[in-house]
Amino acid sequence: MKGKKLxxxxxxxxxxxxxxxxxxxxxKYDEDxxxxxxxxPDNFVFRMRVLPDGASVTVSRNGDALTATSGKELTANPDVxxxxxxxxxxxxFLTGKKSFAVCLAQSAFVIKGDVSGMMTVSHMFDIVGSxxxxxxxxxxxxRALLPRTAGVHKVRFMTVFGRF
Amino acid sequence: MSTFSFSNDVKILCGDHALDNLPYExxxxxxxxxxxxxxxxxxxxxxxxxxxxxxxxxxxxLGATYYKISEKVTPKDCxxxxxxxxxxxxxxxxxxxxxNVTQCAKVAKLMIVQGVGxxxxxNHKSDMDAEKLAYGGLPLFILPTDIxxxxxxxxxxxxxxxxxxxxxxxxSVLTRATAVILDVRLTDIMPAKAMATAGLGALAMGVxxxxxxxxxxxxxxxxxxxxxxxVNELLPAMRHNSNADYRIxxxxxxxxxxxxxxxxxxxxxxxxxxxxSIKTNYSHxxxxxxxxxxxxxxxxxxxxxxxxxxMPLVGEEEYALSNARSREIxxxxxxxxxxxSVVELAEIPxxxxxxxxxxxxxxxxxxxxxxxxxxxxPHNNFTTIVKLxxxxx
Amino acid sequence: MKGSRFYYEFYNPAKxxxxxxxxxxxxxxxxxxxxxxxxxxxxxxxNNEAAERVRxxxxxxGVRTGAIYVCEDKIVRLESLRDMRDVYRANxxxxxxxxxxxxxxxxxxxxxxxxxxxxxxFEDAKGINAxxxxxxxxxxxxxxxxxxxxxxSDGVTIKDDEGAVFECRSPLCIPDYCILDPKLxxxxxxxxxxxxxLESFAKNIEEFVSRQAITLTKCMNLIAxxxxxxxFMKAADDPTDEKAVFGLQKAGLLAGxxxxxxxxxxxxxxxxxxxxxxxxxxxxxxxxxxxxxMRYNLEVAEKDYVQAYYYIVGDDKYAAxxxxxxxxxxxxxxxxxxxxxxxxxxxxxxxxxxxxxxELLDKIVEETMKSYALVTNPRKxxxxxxxxxxxxxx
Numbered sequence: 001m002k003g004k005k006l007x008x009x010x011x012x013x014x015x016x017x018x019x020x021x022x023x024x025x026x027x028k029y030d031e032d033x034x035x036x037x038x039x040x041p042d043n044f045v046f047r048m049r050v051l052p053d054g055a056s057v058t059v060s061r062n063g064d065a066l067t068a069t070s071g072k073e074l075t076a077n078p079d080v081x082x083x084x085x086x087x088x089x090x091x092x093f094l095t096g097k098k099s100f101a102v103c104l105a106q107s108a109f110v111i112k113g114d115v116s117g118m119m120t121v122s123h124m125f126d127i128v129g130s131x132x133x134x135x136x137x138x139x140x141x142x143r144a145l146l147p148r149t150a151g152v153h154k155v156r157f158m159t160v161f162g163r164f
Numbered sequence: 165m166s167t168f169s170f171s172n173d174v175k176i177l178c179g180d181h182a183l184d185n186l187p188y189e190x191x192x193x194x195x196x197x198x199x200x201x202x203x204x205x206x207x208x209x210x211x212x213x214x215x216x217x218x219x220x221x222x223x224x225x226l227g228a229t230y231y232k233i234s235e236k237v238t239p240k241d242c243x244x245x246x247x248x249x250x251x252x253x254x255x256x257x258x259x260x261x262x263x264n265v266t267q268c269a270k271v272a273k274l275m276i277v278q279g280v281g282x283x284x285x286x287n288h289k290s291d292m293d294a295e296k297l298a299y300g301g302l303p304l305f306i307l308p309t310d311i312x313x314x315x316x317x318x319x320x321x322x323x324x325x326x327x328x329x330x331x332x333x334x335x336s337v338l339t340r341a342t343a344v345i346l347d348v349r350l351t352d353i354m355p356a357k358a359m360a361t362a363g364l365g366a367l368a369m370g371v372x373x374x375x376x377x378x379x380x381x382x383x384x385x386x387x388x389x390x391x392x393x394x395v396n397e398l399l400p401a402m403r404h405n406s407n408a409d410y411r412i413x414x415x416x417x418x419x420x421x422x423x424x425x426x427x428x429x430x431x432x433x434x435x436x437x438x439x440x441s442i443k444t445n446y447s448h449x450x451x452x453x454x455x456x457x458x459x460x461x462x463x464x465x466x467x468x469x470x471x472x473x474x475m476p477l478v479g480e481e482e483y484a485l486s487n488a489r490s491r492e493i494x495x496x497x498x499x500x501x502x503x504x505s506v507v508e509l510a511e512i513p514x515x516x517x518x519x520x521x522x523x524x525x526x527x528x529x530x531x532x533x534x535x536x537x538x539x540x541x542p543h544n545n546f547t548t549i550v551k552l553x554x555x556x557x
Numbered sequence: 558m559k560g561s562r563f564y565y566e567f568y569n570p571a572k573x574x575x576x577x578x579x580x581x582x583x584x585x586x587x588x589x590x591x592x593x594x595x596x597x598x599x600x601x602x603x604n605n606e607a608a609e610r611v612r613x614x615x616x617x618x619g620v621r622t623g624a625i626y627v628c629e630d631k632i633v634r635l636e637s638l639r640d641m642r643d644v645y646r647a648n649x650x651x652x653x654x655x656x657x658x659x660x661x662x663x664x665x666x667x668x669x670x671x672x673x674x675x676x677x678x679f680e681d682a683k684g685i686n687a688x689x690x691x692x693x694x695x696x697x698x699x700x701x702x703x704x705x706x707x708x709x710s711d712g713v714t715i716k717d718d719e720g721a722v723f724e725c726r727s728p729l730c731i732p733d734y735c736i737l738d739p740k741l742x743x744x745x746x747x748x749x750x751x752x753x754x755l756e757s758f759a760k761n762i763e764e765f766v767s768r769q770a771i772t773l774t775k776c777m778n779l780i781a782x783x784x785x786x787x788x789f790m791k792a793a794d795d796p797t798d799e800k801a802v803f804g805l806q807k808a809g810l811l812a813g814x815x816x817x818x819x820x821x822x823x824x825x826x827x828x829x830x831x832x833x834x835x836x837x838x839x840x841x842x843x844x845x846x847x848x849x850x851m852r853y854n855l856e857v858a859e860k861d862y863v864q865a866y867y868y869i870v871g872d873d874k875y876a877a878x879x880x881x882x883x884x885x886x887x888x889x890x891x892x893x894x895x896x897x898x899x900x901x902x903x904x905x906x907x908x909x910x911x912x913x914x915x916e917l918l919d920k921i922v923e924e925t926m927k928s929y930a931l932v933t934n935p936r937k938x939x940x941x942x943x944x945x946x947x948x949x950x951x
Binding site for chain 3: 039080081100101102104105106107108110111112113114115116117118119120122123
Binding site for chain 1: 179181184185187188191217220222223
C-alpha cells in the first residue's frame with residue numbers, strides 16, 4: 001500500500017510536468033485555447049497543487065505569452081490556487097480518470113481565488129485533455145468530445161519533445 | 165401544522181477513496197495527533213493499516229493507537245480510551261470498527277469534553293443533554309468497518325454495563341461525530357444473513373423515521389432515501405455480496421435511516437428494541453428486523469402517514485396508479501412481501517423465539533419498556549407491548 | 558445506484574427550528590448556546606415589525622443587542638462588510654443574528670465567514686472552501702422573506718470595490734441556527750412570493766438533476782418541489798396564509814441545504830449572467846430561460862424528469878400520461894407552471910422584454926461561461942450551447 005502511494009506520487013509529478021508542457025503546447029497550436037487564454041487578465045497566475053506539500057503546476061499569463069512550470073516551489077499569491085486534498089484526487093485527474101468537472105463535483109479539491117478565472121482555466125484544461133487522452137479514454141472522461149483545431153499527433157509530439 | 169426541529173452537522177464522506185480525505189479533514193480541524201481506536205477484528209483484517217497508509221507522509225500523524233475495544237463495549241473500554249487519550253496528549257479520535265468502537269468513541273468524547281475522569285461519574289445521572297453552539301469540539305471521525313448500526317451520525321450512544329446490569333443512554337450533542345467516512349476499502353464481504361438483518365433493521369428505522377417525521381421535511385428526506393435504496397438494492401446486495409457498490413449503498417442507507425429514526429424524540433419501538441437487545445444480546449438492527457413487521461401491522465391501521473410510505477417503497481408510477489383509499493394496506497403488503505423474500509433468501513430468524521426470549525419474560529420486559537418510554541401516546545401501554553411481544557414470538 | 562465509484566460529501570450543520578409561532582421556543586435556547594452579545598443585522602428598521610419582535614424576544618432571554626446594523630445592499634458590498642466588521646468589534650459582540658430578507662441573510666453569512674475565518678484580505682476569502690474556521694462565531698438567521706433559498710446554503714454573493722460580483726462558498730457561510738416562523742414573514746412587494754417561489758422551484762429542479770446529486774438531496778428536492786406546487790398559488794393569493802407561506806419557506810430551506818451537496822446548473826449560470834448584464838432581478842431572468850435549459854438537459858436527465866413529473870402534476874395526470882412522454886410532459890408542466898402561475902403577474906417571456914438583444918449576447922455568454930454552476934450541470938455546456946439557448950428565447 002505504501003509502495004502504491006509512492007508510485008502514484010511519482011506518476012502524478014511526472015504527469016504534472018507533461019501537463020505543464022501540454023498547456024504551453026496547446027497555447028502555441030490551438031486557436032480555442034489561445035482564445036480562452038486571452039480572456040484571462042494580464043499577469044494572471046493559476047496554480048494547481050497537491051496538499052499538503054505535493055507537486056504543483058503554475059500557469060501565468062504575461063501579455064500574449066503563457067508560461068507553465070511544474071515543480072514543488074510555490075509561487076506566492078496566485079490569482080487562483082486549486083489544491084487537491086490528496087494524491088488520489090490529483091492522480092485521478094492527471095491520468096484522465098476524472099475530468100476537472102467531475103473532480104470539482106466530487107470535492108476533490110479546494111479552490112482559493114477567483115472562481116470565474118478558474119472556470120476559464122478549466123475550459124483550457126479540457127482542451128489539453130482532449131489532445132493528451134486517447135479517444136477511448138476521452139469518451140469515458142467527458143461525454144462531449146471537444147473539437148481540436150490543431151493536429152493531435154503534432155501536439156502530442158511537441159508536448160513530449162518540444163521546448164517551451 | 166406542527167413545528168419541527170432538525171440538527172445534524174455530521175459530515176458524510178462516502179465512496180471511492182473516501183479514506184484518503186481523512187488527513188485533509190484532520191488538518192481542517194487542526195488535529196495533529198489523533199488517537200486511533202479499533203477492535204481486534206478491524207486490526208486483524210488490516211483496516212488499521214489502511215488508515216495508517218492514508219496518513220503516510222502527512223503532517224498529521226497518529227498520537228496513539230488502541231486496538232483492544234471489547235466486542236461488547238464496557239465502561240472500562242471508555243475509561244481506557246480516555247486515559248490513553250490524555251496520556252498521549254491526543255487532540256482527536258479516529259474510531260475504526262463496528263458498533264462497539266463507535267459507541268465507545270462517542271462516550272469517550274463526551275467524557276473528555278465534559279472533563280469526566282471515570283465512567284462511574286454517569287451512575288445515577290439522567291440522560292446528558294447539552295447544547296453549546298459556541299462549543300469548539302473534539303474531532304471525532306467514525307470509520308465503520310462493519311455494517312453500521314445507525315447511530316454513527318446521531319447524538320446517541322448506548323453503553324450497557326453487563327457487570328452491574330445498568331444501561332447508559334446518552335443523548336447529547338457532545339457525542340456527535342465530526343465526520344463519518346465510508347470507504348469500500350474498510351469493508352469486507354458480508355454474509356447474506358448479516359446483510360439481510362441489517363437491511364431489514366434499517367428499513368424498519370427508515371419506515372418508522374418516515375411515518376413519525378411527516379412534519380419534518382429534512383428527516384423525511386433521509387428516511388425516504390434510505391427506504392428507496394434498501395428496497396431496491398438489499399436483495400441484489402445479498403445475492404452479490406462481493407459487489408462493493410451495493411454494499412456501500414446499503415451502508416450509507418443505514419446511516420441515513422438512523423438519522424431519521426433517532427430524530428424522533430420518543431419512540432416505543434426504540435425502547436422495546438433497546439430492552440430486547442439487552443435481554444438477548446442481539447443488536448438493535450437484528451431485533452428491529454424481527455419485531456418491526458408486527459409493530460407496523462399494529463400501527464398502520466391507526467396512522468395515516470403509512471399511506472405515503474408507499475411512495476418510496478414502490479416508486480412514483482405504481483403509487484400514482486394505486487387506489488388512494490387503500491395505500492396503507494398496499495404499503496403493509498409491500499413491506500410484508502419484501503420482508504418475506506429477504507427472510508427466505510437469507511434464512512434469518514423472523515420470530516422472537518429464536519433470540520432466546522421466553523414468554524415468561526414478557527411482563528418484565530414490558531415493565532422495563534414502560535419505565536423507559538417517555539412519550540405521551542396513550543395507546544403505547546403495558547397491554548400493547550405485551551401483545552406485540554406475543555405476536556412477534 | 559451511483560455506487561462506490563461515485564464519491565460524495567454531504568455536510569450541512571444548520572440547526573433548524575421551524576413552524577408557526579416557533580420563535581419564542583427557538584430563541585429560548587440561545588443563551589445555552591453561548592450567545593451573550595448579539596450583532597443584529599436587519600432590513601430598514603422603519604415599519605419592520607418582524608425585526609423588532611425578534612430583537613425583543615432575544616433580549617428577553619438575556620442575550621443583549623450589542624449593535625444593530627441596517628443592511629440595504631441588494632448584494633453586500635465590501636465596504637459594508639468592513640463597516641459591519643468595525644461595528645461588530647467596537648461593540649464586543651460574540652454572535653450575529655440576521656433577521657430579514659435574502660440580502661440581509663447574505664450579508665450576515667458573509668460577515669460570519671470573514672470573522673470566523675479571521676480573514677484579513679478579502680482575496681483570501683474568494684473561492685470554494687477557501688476559508689478555514691479559526692474561531693467560533695455563532696450565526697442565527699431568521700428570514701422574513703418567502704422562499705428565501707439562501708438560508709441554509711453555503712454560498713454568498715459579494716460585490717467588490719470595483720463593482721464586480723463574486724460568489725464564495727464555504728461551510729462557514731452556513732448558519733448555526735435557522736428559525737423559520739411564517740408569522741414573521743411580511744410581503745412588502747406583490748412580486749415577493751413569485752420571486753421566492755420561482756427561484757426555489759428552479760433551484761430545486763436543477764439540484765435534482767445536478768451532476769453532484771445523491772439520493773438524499775434528490776429526496777429533499779422532490780419534497781420541496783411538491784411544497785412549491787401545493788403552496789405557491791395560495792401564498793400568492795393571500796400572503797397572510799401562514800400554512801402556504803410555511804410551505805414555501807420549507808421549499809427554500811431544502812433548496813439551500815441541497816445546494817451544499819448538489820449545486821445548480823446551466824439555468825442558474827445563465828440567469829445570473831443575465832441579471833448581472835441587464836440589471837434585472839434574477840427570478841425574472843430565470844423565468845425566461847428555465848424551460849429552454851430543461852429542454853437542453855433532457856437527453857441526460859430524462860429519467861430524473863420522469864420521476865419529478867409526479868411531484869408537479871400529482872396522481873391522476875401522471876398516471877394518464879404515457880411513460881414515454883413523461884419527460885417532455887414534465888418540461889411542459891414546469892413551463893406552464895412558470896408562465897401561468899408564476900407569470901400571472903406578467904413575468905417577462907423573451908430576452909428582448911428585459912433589454913437583452915443581440916448586442917449584449919456576447920457579454921452574457923462570456924459571463925455565463927465564468928459560472929461555477931456550469932460544472933455541475935448534468936450535460937457539458939459549451940459556448941455554442943449557451944448561444945443557442947439564448948437565441949431560442951430572444
